[in-house]
Amino acid sequence: MAAFAQSAPCWVDVQLPDLEAGKRFYGELFGWTFRPDGDRRADALGDGKLVAALAAKKDGRMPTAWGVYFATDDIEASVSRVRAAGGQVITEPLPAGRHGVLAQAADPGGAVFGLWQAGDRAGFEKQNEPGSFCWTEVHTRSKDRVDPFYEEVFGFRCADVDDSPLDVPDTDEHRVDFRTWSPPGTEPGPETAVGGRSVITAAFPAELPSHFLSYFNVADCDDTARTVQRLGGRVTEPPLDIPYGRMAVLQDDQGAEFAVLQEPVS
Known part of the structure; x- marks a missing residue:
């Protein structure tokens, strides 16, 4: 069992109204295959390796959304740090069978x-291969409250970087306020970053809540966006070039949002 560095993103899953429809969508989009993990969940496999999980929502009021998990070797201590840093514990530590807590x-x-x-x-x-997780942000x-929170809870080393799109004018209106997170004990910067923070600007609807956006690596960003539309999903941010490759923000056919990233050709 390969261990993950403390505080590194280690898992993603999606809560969906229709589990079977989700398997059809992501199976065609990313080439995933599936195996049951209980009555209401399915493990997603890429080339026979675990890449994510799909779950049927237990309550229709739950959001249809992708969720990301960060590795900890002491979940009770992590929960205590969340509270001390001004966060909220939604679900107390809960065993997930033999898988973990x-x-x-x-x-x-x-x-x-x-x-x-x-x-x-x-x-x-x-991960970091086509059809698998590669990034979260x-x-x-509320960056003034959120930035110290993630440093205190996860020990992240932070670096402010220019993540602005490459194909728009370099003006304050288009510049992205972006910070990368590197694990404890590393030198902060793009080479060690495992995630980041982006500020929601006035250009977005006021009702858009704070949220995590997780990315999947793809071989062809534009083709992936077209496939999402063909499968009944939506393109919420069309493909564009950023310093780390070509990305798009998409929704599946049930409304769960995710992003894809095509790495630049070296």
Whole structure:
């Protein structure tokens, strides 16, 4: 079982109204295959390796959304740090069979994330390859409260970077306020970053809440966006070039949002 660095993103899952429809959508989009994990969940596999999970929502009031989990070797201590730093614990530490122990929390801006203490499942068996997780970032309106929160809870080393699109004018209106997170004990910067924080600007609807956006690596961003539309999903941010490749923000056919990233050709 490969271990994950403390505080690194180690797992993603999506809560959906219709599990079977989700399997059809993501199976065709990313080439995933599935195996049952209980009555209401399915593990997603890419080339036979764990990449994510799909779950049927137990309550229609739950959001249809992708969730990300961060690795911890002491989930009780992590939950205590969440509270001390001004966050909210939504789900107290809860065993997930032999897989491990999970908890859910929200940062001071309201963005929800998970904590994962590994049992016999560390998390991803494949990442940073086409059809698998490659990045996550929190989008918030409360950076002055959120930035110190993630440093205190996860020990992240932070670096402010220019993440602005390459094909728009370099003006204050288009510039992105972006910060990367590197694990404890590393030198902060793009080479070590495992996630980040982006500020929601006035250009977005006022009702858009703080949230995590997780990315999947793809071989062709434009083709993936077209496939999402063909499968009944939506393109919420069309493909555009950023310093790290070509990305798009998409929704599946049930409304769960995610992003894709095509890495630049080296």
